[in-house]
Every structure is written in structure tokens, then in C-alpha cells.
Amino acid sequence: MNIRPKYKTKQREILLSYLQAASGGHITASDVCEYFRKQGASIGQATVYRQLESLVDEGLVNKYIIDSNSPACFEYVGKDAHEEGEVCFHCKCEKCGKLIHLHCDELEAIKDHLSGEHHFQLDPLRTVFYGICEECRKALSSGDAPAGSSDQN
């Protein structure tokens, strides 16, 4: 939550608009670099990481760490969501690696439960539910390997 002076640079604007456009999706640092390349613009990876870090500090962007050896994901959440109690949970399929994005009151309730009963202040931003997604479960029960499985991360 470092509020430091911010210049309005071209890189920051493009990055921010990209994140906003992809709102609800998950973007990695290398996605950002690729996007800039496609736009004909260019950016150094160091800048990407530094800008993303700033945006996370400012609360405009969330950072998710799904697995230790896959790159961190970023997602634009905006100022409102940050100030609101807007909570978002993530489910990660252990089989196909898919990341599912959930807004759900019942899940939010566990936040209160953990806080009230277990005195633990849940951080939904960092918490990822691991398990098996619908397609993979179907594929598993219907015999064997799903279509494009075998991946992971």
C-alpha cells in the first residue's frame, strides 16, 4: 500500500488498459510483453514487473500465485472492488491446470466463519482451491485420460 508519486507513462497506460480489457481473466508478465509486441509497442520485462508490482501495491491489480513453478497471474480489479468488499475466489484444476474464477456468497461466508470461529483472517487473494474440474472428472470417471490432459501448469 505504498502510495508513491506516479508518472503517467505510455507503458503504464497501455498495460493498464490491457489489464482492464482482460478484466476477469488472468494475465502473466509474459502475456503483457507479448501484448506490447503485438501492439507494435515495446516494453522491457523489468518494466512489466515493476509496473505490476506498483499496481498491486496500489490495489488496482491482484496477484495470484497458483503454483510455485508457473508464473504469477495478475488481474485488474479496479479501485471500487478494492474499496468494496468484493471478493473473488479461485479454483485450480490439478488435472488440466484450468483456473476458475468464482464470485459466490457461500464461499464468502467461510471468510466470516474462519474469522469468527477460528480467528483467522482469510485472504481470498492468495487462497486457491485445488481440485478437479468438471470436464476432467468426467473424463476420469468415463475411463481414462481427458482430451488434452497430461499438462499441468
Add this chain to the structure above:
Amino acid sequence: MNIRPKYKTKQREILLSYLQAASGGHITASDVCEYFRKQGASIGQATVYRQLESLVDEGLVNKYIIDSNSPACFEYVGKDAHEEGEVCFHCKCEKCGKLIHLHCDELEAIKDHLSGEHHFQLDPLRTVFYGICEECRKALSSGDAPAGSSDQN
């Protein structure tokens, strides 16, 4: 959940007994290497990672990722918890690194909820709730940094 043939090697046994002895604590790959060195035994880091991966696959050990650029932590959870329907959830304090074990019906209920409503089959063994534990929250709200803060892997 790969059940592959397992040989009972010296390295595996020492590693497993170390993890069991440190049950409830969190251990990194380099901790393991150091432990072997102290024991007069030796092990290659590749073996450490490979064994840990196997143990995680078997459900004997859980893997926790606290921060993208700090090493992953491992913890022995045992076979019983895995084979029984006995569900155990883990809360990890992002501040002090403490790992809290929870047996709780309400948390188990989210398993059914995710399955019923979101068609996602939760794997409690892999899932870790991240957040702030009671002591750290108190320490944070009561002014500033807690006693031995600033740590965390």
C-alpha cells in the same frame, strides 16, 4: 495421485522420518539437504525434489507456496488423513508462516457446495487457506510490526 512403484531407499526413509518428526512445521527443499548433511548422510537436490514430488502425489505430504520467490514448503500429513474421509484443512499465516490445522464441519460443507453448485471437486489436501493468524492480526492492529515479523521465507 500417481501410484507408481516405490522402492524403499535410504534417502526416502531419512527424508520421510525427517518430515514426520517435523510434523506441523514447514520444511523447504534446502532444509532437507541441510538435514542430510548434518546427519552425515548425503542427498542430491534433484532427489529431494523428486522424492518430495512423489510424496505429494501420494498424499503423504502437502506442498505450500507462500510467495512466488521464496521456496516451497512441505509438510507431512500422513496416510490416515488421506485414506479416511477425514478431512483436514490448513490455514497458513502469510505473516508469521504459522500453519494451522482445522477439522471443521462447516469447512467440509464447502466441499459439497463446490461440488454441487460449481461442479468442482475440491481436494482438501492440496488446498490451503492463506491469511493472517490471530496473533499477527493483533500485532498489526496494535500499532505496527509484531515481535519477530518481517520474516516469512
Add this chain to the structure above:
DNA sequence: TTGCGTGCAAAGGTTTTGCATGGCA
């Protein structure tokens, strides 16, 4: 003009991989 932001390249650290050897069953 000031000093933050940028870019390049190199470093940092963790984790993975290839290949020959050793050891369990």
C-alpha cells in the same frame, strides 16, 4: 531541471532435466 520510469543485460534463486551409475526387489 529534477528525479522517476524505462530498457537492456546480467544476476539471483528455485526447480527441472539428462545421463550414467547404484541399489532395491
Add this chain to the structure above:
DNA sequence: TGCCATGCAAAACCTTTGCACGCAA
């Protein structure tokens, strides 16, 4: 004996850092 596990070293990977230059204010 057959195969898996091991160990070493090197690679791969994401991310951070140093330093000089460019650009916003």
C-alpha cells in the same frame, strides 16, 4: 537381473537488480 532411484552438473525458468538514458511534471 530388471528397473527405479540417485547424483552430478547443466539447463530452464521466473523474477529482481544495476546502471545509464529518456521523459513526465
